[in-house]
Amino acid sequence: MIERLSTIIQDCIARQDRLGYFAALYNRVTVAVKDGIAKGEFDDGSRMERLDVTFANRYITAYETYRSGEVPTLSWLKAFKAAQTTDHIVLQHLLAGMNAHINLDLGVAAARTCAGSELPGLRGDFDRINDVLAALTPVVEQQLDECSPGFDTLSRIAPKLELKMVGFSMDKARAAAWAFAEELAPLRHLPQVARMAAHDAAVSLIGDAVLNDGLVVRLIRATEKDDVARNIDVLCQGEFRNVVPALIGTPA
Numbered sequence: 001m002i003e004r005l006s007t008i009i010q011d012c013i014a015r016q017d018r019l020g021y022f023a024a025l026y027n028r029v030t031v032a033v034k035d036g037i038a039k040g041e042f043d044d045g046s047r048m049e050r051l052d053v054t055f056a057n058r059y060i061t062a063y064e065t066y067r068s069g070e071v072p073t074l075s076w077l078k079a080f081k082a083a084q085t086t087d088h089i090v091l092q093h094l095l096a097g098m099n100a101h102i103n104l105d106l107g108v109a110a111a112r113t114c115a116g117s118e119l120p121g122l123r124g125d126f127d128r129i130n131d132v133l134a135a136l137t138p139v140v141e142q143q144l145d146e147c148s149p150g151f152d153t154l155s156r157i158a159p160k161l162e163l164k165m166v167g168f169s170m171d172k173a174r175a176a177a178w179a180f181a182e183e184l185a186p187l188r189h190l191p192q193v194a195r196m197a198a199h200d201a202a203v204s205l206i207g208d209a210v211l212n213d214g215l216v217v218r219l220i221r222a223t224e225k226d227d228v229a230r231n232i233d234v235l236c237q238g239e240f241r242n243v244v245p246a247l248i249g250t251p252a
Contacts (some may be wrong), residue, residue: 005030005062012228013233022097022098042125048125051114059097070232082096089220089221092217103177104196111183130174
């Protein structure tokens with residue numbers, strides 16, 4: 001899984017492909033969760049490993065579906081299509097990916113890992129993996145300051161607005177992912193698929209909002225560095241892995 005994510009990142013660097021932005025950031029989450037499992041920082045390591053693999057494979061499958069010329073879920077399609085243009089800033093690409101992966105994929109992965117009455121037992125570890133996802137916010141801030149000088153200016157002029165943009169609706173997304181898992185867990189496969197399709201359509205609308213143009217986006221875009229390979233490399237770096245262990249060990 002980590003090897004596949006690394007391959008995606010390297011391919012995107014070679015092609016100067018903005019699809020690598022989310023892959024670079026998400027790979028760091030996957031590595032951190034793997035480390036947490038190895039250190040026994042979850043209630044049930046084997047169950048968390050199943051959740052982590054199921055969750056990551058949702059993204060990898062969507063990516064490979066799109067790259068093969070087929071159609072992934074609507075929410076991922078919005079994120080992937082946006083990466084084919086120069087219309088959006090790095091932050092928007094990251095948020096579009098986070099939207100699809102958290103608002104849709106996380107709930108699906110949880111329900112598929114622990115079906116029916118098994119789901120409530122997952123809640124503690126689900127909240128811990130959510131802490132890992134929440135740790136994306138300061139990481140995004142650090143790396144975006146380097147990729148997007150205009151973002152750094154915004155941080156100093158209007159820090160509350162900057163945090164709102166980076167966090168988009170992270171707290172709501174995390175809570176909604178669990179609520180969606182609770183909807184899916186009692187259902188059989190075909191009813192699950194129907195509910196997932198309806199939810200995907202709603203999540204894709206959030207993607208539209210994330211990718212919407214506006215004054216702040218235009219200000220950031222005016223000074224953003226357009227070297228895609230370099231930006232991907234920046235997003236691969238940082239101190240994320242040093243931050244995550246403490247968050248994983250924090251009770252929900």
